[in-house]
Amino acid sequence: MSRFQVRQVAVLGAGVMGAQIAAHLVNVGVPVVLFDLSAPEGPKSAIALKAIDNLKKLKPAPLGLAAHAGRIRAANYEEDLGLLAGCDLVIEAIAERMDWKLDLYQKVAPHIGADTVVASNTSGLSIGRLAAVLPEALRPRFCGIHFFNPPRYMQLVELIPTADTRADVLAGLETFATRTLGKGVVRAKDTPNFIANRVGIAGMLATLHEAQALGLSVDLVDDLTGKKLGRASSGTxxxxxxxxxxxxxxVIRTLQDxxxxxxGDDPFYPSYTTPAVLTGLIAAGALGQKSGAGFYKKVGRDIQRLDPATGQYVAGGAKAEPLIDRILKKPAAERLKLLRESSNPQAKFLWAILRDSFHYVAVHLAEIADSAREVDFAMRWGFGQKQGPFELWQExxxxxxxxxxxxxxxxxxALCRAPLPAWVFDGPVAQAGGVHTADGSWSAAQGRFLPRPDLPVYARQAFPESLVGTGAVAPLKSGTEVFRNDELRAWTLDGEVLIASIDCKLHLISPTVxxxxxxxxxxxxxxxxxxxIWSPDDVFSAGANLEALMPVFMKAGAKGIAPEEKKLQDLMLRIRYAGVPVVAAMRGLALGGGCELAVHCARRVAALESYVGLVEVGVGLIPGGGGLTYIARRAAEKAAAAPGTDLLAFLKDGFQAAAMATVATSAIEARQLGYLLDDDIVVAHKDELLHIxxxxxxALSDANWRAPNKALFPVAGRSGIATIQASLVGMRDGGQITRHDFDIASRIAHVVCGGDVDAGSLVTEDYLMALERQHFCSLLEHPKSQERIMGMLQTGKPVRN
Known part of the structure; x- marks a missing residue:
């Protein structure tokens, strides 16, 4: 088989998972045909059409831009099976019923292309049994592909081959899922529930068992098993x-069956009993978030928790004892020792669930995974754990x-009497002090350490996620250091391109940065x-460091801040007009000054999950690092490209985004807001960001890149200010914004329109930045802005006044 090219995908099943898988495919630019049953009345594809329309309403949003729902083509099995021949990949994602899936396979198989890859998105059904019904010629191109919900946000994808799946099919699919979809791929064995759900659901059942034994409430358990334990904030x-x-x-029934x-003769089988509380909730129709009630229920503004003893919902909010908080902040070895030796019920509970997880993965490793690497990454990417169980054990x-x-x-x-396997105590693992080493991770099935996969796609990840014990060098200790101060490191990997990494909390832009x-x-x-400009975590920059400027403000007031603000603005122009291309590699938060830094670069490369916006209004200020100047300049450039149009028409969206502190919730939306341009690059996999x-x-250097020429550009002037203010008056008088919001928005309008000048007047970036400084510093003296600044610094939450 030649290089696996995915030009179009068919998704079979327009339910929750199928529709959201389709949504993520269009997020990354892959055309999709979404199939479902024929509707009994109306358009034959009405079921798929309804599912596509519903994508625009879901939270968290499965689409990077709601309008992109229209890029998914609706289809039905009665009229449209011929479309399958034009698809390079078919993902089946119907309900978890073996008989339904087998019937569908028999229906679609005659229409599958000769080179098309077919994959089942099942959470735990046997891939081998599913493959058995397929034509013999199709079986080598079939495997399992298990996305986690919601598919856009959950990093894990499990690939599950059968005995017949071709190696090149798996390699091509792993490359596509990694590079194009941005996923972390784990190959799993064809065992019930594969890896993540096998370990994760067994762990949840153990947690329920231990909590019941110690009489702990559901809200207390969630506090104990959330962020405090290095797991997802939602707890259990x-x-x-x-x-x-x-x-x-x-999923529990799959284990039971x-x-x-x-x-399977699983020694943990007795622990797979469905808890009575779970059975009772399901019988009552309380299915969790989708039904409005489960272990929790929202009553008015309050979130109540279930009291299993009475079946009633009661006030929640229980928290771990301070002793537990202190223990959980200790180093791993001390932490586990203190938990095990404590007589405190909460400590006993935590030791029990950790012990159970270590016991479970050790006993099952040979059966479910090629190595311990797959287990730890599956739990990280699929269940939001900071560390997998083997990692914590080793540390x-x-x-x-x-x-x-x-x-x-x-x-x-313990949950069962099965002893730990012999390899735990004797041989290479014991000698190495754990399952992860620089040479690879332990394979219990093969009795050796297996190296990391060497597919070419992984060469694009300069600093892939690493595991405890592998000896991976931290990114900011890698390469050749060229320059460093207290908050920034300049370094290079190749001697040709310099990298600047902000190295401080939230990568806030201080005078030192x-x-x-x-x-x-x-x-x-x-x-x-x-x-x-790149940093190795989920923050590009969260903005200016206001706290760092407080001593200056306290000593000299706004007059003391003005020179620092000028230095920041000069930096933005220095970057824009640099003699070499400066590229912003954005990931996660790019807010306020971080957004301004990015927009002044020659090019932006942004991870799909980037959250970009000018948010200074939240602290009672206006963007003061050139952000408003950028909005005005871009509006002029767009107007110049469309002769005969009104400049104000191009300015309104940028003004509104800044005045409302709108934050793009994806790189796709950031492009719509104008913070990314058409020639900027959106990257699906966060670990490829630096490479690209x-x-x-x-590429820019090879193309003889030159900085843009400094030029005058027109502004909307006082008539533009008046037009914008007219709409602001209505919002203020209608109670939609406060008087202080009105004041800030008016100042933003004053800057982006160029101040008190005639419409069409030509200005420079320096002129507009001077207006920014004037209003920024003036607002610093305003009591209501000071309230907002102090509120944010003290609580992290905006104050609306």
Whole structure:
């Protein structure tokens, strides 16, 4: 088979998962045909059409831009099976019923193209049994592909081959899921519920068992098993509600049906009993978030929790004891020791669920996964854990923890009496101090350490996610350091492209960062082909560091801030007119000054999940780092490209985005708001961001890139200000905005329209930035803006006054 090219995908099944898989495909630019049953009346594809329309209403949004729902083609099995021949990939995502899936396969198989890959999005059904009904020629092109819900946001995709699946099919699909869809791919064995759901649901059942034994309430358990434990903030019971209690029950039944005596002979089988509380909730129609009630129920503005003893909902909000908070902040070895030795019920509970997880993955590793790597990444990417179970075990001290777990097993305190496997105590793992090493991760089935997959797609990830014990070097300690100050590191990987990494909390732009970026530009111009601004986490920059400016403000007031603001603006223009291309590699938050930094670069490379906007209104200020100047200039450029149009028509959207502090919730939406341009690059996989940004610098340099010429451009003037203010008056008088909001928005209008000048007057960027500084510094003196600033610094939440 030649290189796997996916020009169009068919998704079979327009239910919750099928429709959202289709949505994510169009997010990354892949054309999709979404199939479902024929409607009994009206348009034959009405079921798929309704599902597509519903995508625009869901939260969190499955689409990067709601309007892109129209890019999904609706189809039905009665009229449109011929479309399958033109699809390179077919993903089946109908309900988790083996008989329904087999019937559908027999219906569609004659219409599948000769080279088309077919994959089933099942959460745990046997891939081998599904393949058995397919024509023999199709079986080598069939496997499982398990997305996690919601598909846009959950990183994990499990690939499950059959004995017949061709290696090149798996490699092509793994490459597509990684590079195009932005997923973390784990290959799983064809066992019930695969890896993540097998380990995750067993862990949830163990948590329910231990919580019941110790009499802990659901809200307390969620506080204990959420962020405090390095897991998803939703904890255990809230996660179950989000997933759907009926879905959870189905996954449990898969364990029950396939792992009992004479089947899987799983020693943990007795722990797979469906909890009575779960059965009762499902019988009552309380299926979790989708039905409005589950383990939790929203009553007015309050979230109440279920009291299993009475079946009633009561006030929630229970929190871990301070002792537990202190223990959970300790290093791993000390933390586990303190939990195990404590008589506190909450500590005993936490030790029990951690012990159960270590016990479970060790016993099942050989059966469910090629190596411990797949288990840990599956739990990270599929269940939001900061560390997988093997990682935590290894970090806490492999043999010591193993002895504690084995002692509990022998004392009858564990979920089952199956001993830990011999490889835990003897041989390479014990000698290495754990399952993850620089040479690879332990394969219990093969009795050796397996290296990381070497598919070419992974060469695009300069710093892929690493596991405890692998010895991976932290990105900001890698490469060749060229310059460093207290909050910025300038370095290079290849000696040709310089990288500037802001290295402080939330990558806030302080005077120190400003100085560092200026130095990086100078170094890049002198010795490199260009500069990439990149940091290795989910924050590009959350804005200006107001707290760092407080001593200056307290000493000299707004007059003392004005020179610092001028330095920031000068930095933006220095970047825009640099002698080499400067590329912003954006990921996660790019807010306020971070957004301004990005828009002044020659090019932006943005991860799909980037959240971009000018948010200064939230702290009672206006954008003061050139953001409003950018809006005015871009409006003039767009008007010039459309002769005969009104400049104000191009200005209104940018004004509104700044005045309303609108934040794009994807890179796709950021492009619509104007913070990304048409030639900017949106990247699906966050770990490819640096690779592509460096490539953009090289491409611009190879194309003899030159900075744009400084030029005058027209502004809307006082008539534009008057037009905008007329609409603001209505909003103020109608109670939609406060008087202070009105004042701030009026100042924004004053800047983007160019101040008190005639419409069409030509101005410079320096002129508009001077207006920005004037209003920014004036607002710093305003009591209501000061209230907003202090409120944000003290609570992290905006004050509306």
């Amino acid at each position: 019971f809230r996660t179950a509600d989000v997933v759907g209690l009926d879905t959870m029950a189905h 396939n792992l009992g005596p004479g089947k 806490a001290g492999w043999l010591q923890v193993a002895q504690w777990v084995q002692a509990d097993i022998e004392a009858g305190a 400003t100085e560092g970026l200026l130095k990086a530009v100078e170094l890049a111009e002198a010795n490199y082909r260009g500069l990439v 940004a460096i490539g953009q610098v090289r």
